[in-house]
Amino acid sequence: MTKDSSLERDYKTQVNEAAGKNSNRVFSNSSLEHAYFLTQKLIHNANHEIKIITRKFDARFYQDLLPDFKSFLEKDKKNKLAIGIMEGDNNMLLKDLKSQFDNQVEIYFFSKAQSQALINKDKDVYINYFVNDTNGFRYEYEDEKIDDGVVSAFANFNDEKSARVLRDFFDKLTSVA
DSSP states (O other): OOHHHHHHHHHHHHHHHHHHHTOOOEEEEEEHHHHHHHHHHHHHHOSSEEEEEESOOOHHHHGGGHHHHHHHHHHOTTOEEEEEESSSOOOHHHHHHHHHSTTTEEEEEOOHHHHHHHTTOOSOOOOEEEEETTSOEEEEEEOTTGGGTEEEEEEESOOHHHHHHHHHHHHHHHHHO
16 A cells, blocks of 8 residues: 555545544545545535535536535425536536526626626636535635646545635625625
8 A cells, every 4th residue: 555545545535534423623635635625524514504615616516516506405395505606607507406406506697897896806706615514514715726637625524614715705795796
């Protein structure tokens, strides 16, 4: 076994344990594989609600999570998935989710200017995050190298204060979208 595969196994083991216990522990990630793994665990931990703010709902990333989203939505007809998108149009993946779960999926489109005005920034700001109702979140703060498989983010499975800030920001942003 190589050192890298051992580290990878340790990372996944620690994430699984934190997700299972809904621990207030920060995990960082810099790869799409870690981003996928953390997001999948956050979907599984959600009870009733998931909110996503994303620059673009990129099918390269979200396609493999589609079964997890569907399972979450099928679990209870009251479960909600709300997605705010800064760039792009209503892609096929979103159309599929919306057509199957019309009353449970909300899609909002907003501009970079709207998000910048809300956070009082005048430079390029892309906000990408995922937050669930069990106070879990993944906050991505850089995706400039996403085409190379590199993203910079951190996640937590139970940080009530941070999750509330992210949910409130989502609500403010989508109320003007």
